[in-house]
Amino acid sequence: MRVIAGRFKKTKLVAPKTFSTRPVLDQVKEAIFNILFNISDMQVLDLFAGSGSMGIEALSRDAAHCTFVENGKLALKAISENIAKCSLQPENLVIPTSVQSAITQLEKKKKSFDLIFVDPPYLKNLLNPTLAKLAKSSLIHEESIIVAEHHPKEPIEADKLGLVLTDERRYGQTLISFLALCPQKEEDV
Template identity: 55%
Template structure:
């Protein structure tokens, strides 16, 4: 697993050796960023961040800042090591807590993000509750883009306050793009 483009292109990233973390495949990550095209100067939220590969890719491509949210100790350790290895720690915040709690905390802080990645463990019934909570949190504003990686057999119920703008399948991964209505 590596950084595909940007100022730290080619850097190898570490992930814990476990089935608890499913890093975004380079092919899927590259497809996402090709669709997004430009992330320069955006504030990014990476939910269920795993080893941080998607958020680090965003920073490498010029994102202003990334907040990484992850609960598992070994994954949080990997995020921090990867940020240090890529010399991107100054633009990052790592929150070690459940995603639902992090959304509440960020909402109370009146934080908002232009780009939100949601990549929960597959088939764990986490996508729809997370989207529902995000839709009421105020974290996503009218110009935000929400990118959801999920299993193709896991249906996404789009809350009334969000619009599905695109959805593409890459092997055992479906990537859905949403925005506020």
């Protein structure tokens, strides 16, 4: 696993040695960032961060900031090692807690993000509850992009969540879904 492009290009990243963490394949990561194209100056949130490779890739491609959320001990160690390998500054924050708790904490701090990666363990019923909490939170705005990595047997219920599916790609047993907030409908006055 490595950083694909940008200022940290070719930096080898470590992955936690655990069954519950799946490092994103380079092919999938490259496809995601090709679709996103320009993420310069974006505020990024990496939920279920694992090794932190998605957030680090975003920073390598000139995102302004990344907040990593992870609660697995081995994954947190990997994130710390990867941040150190890239000589990232302390303004890039790691929150060592559950995603649900982190969303609440970040709302209290009045944080807002332009790009959110959501990559929960497959088939653990974490995807839709996380997206539901995000959609109702102040962490995202009408321009925010949510990129969810999930198993095809765990479909996203976008319409029920107040989100719209803008793009979806399949890579083997991995679905990458791009989501945004549903546009607010003007009410008749």
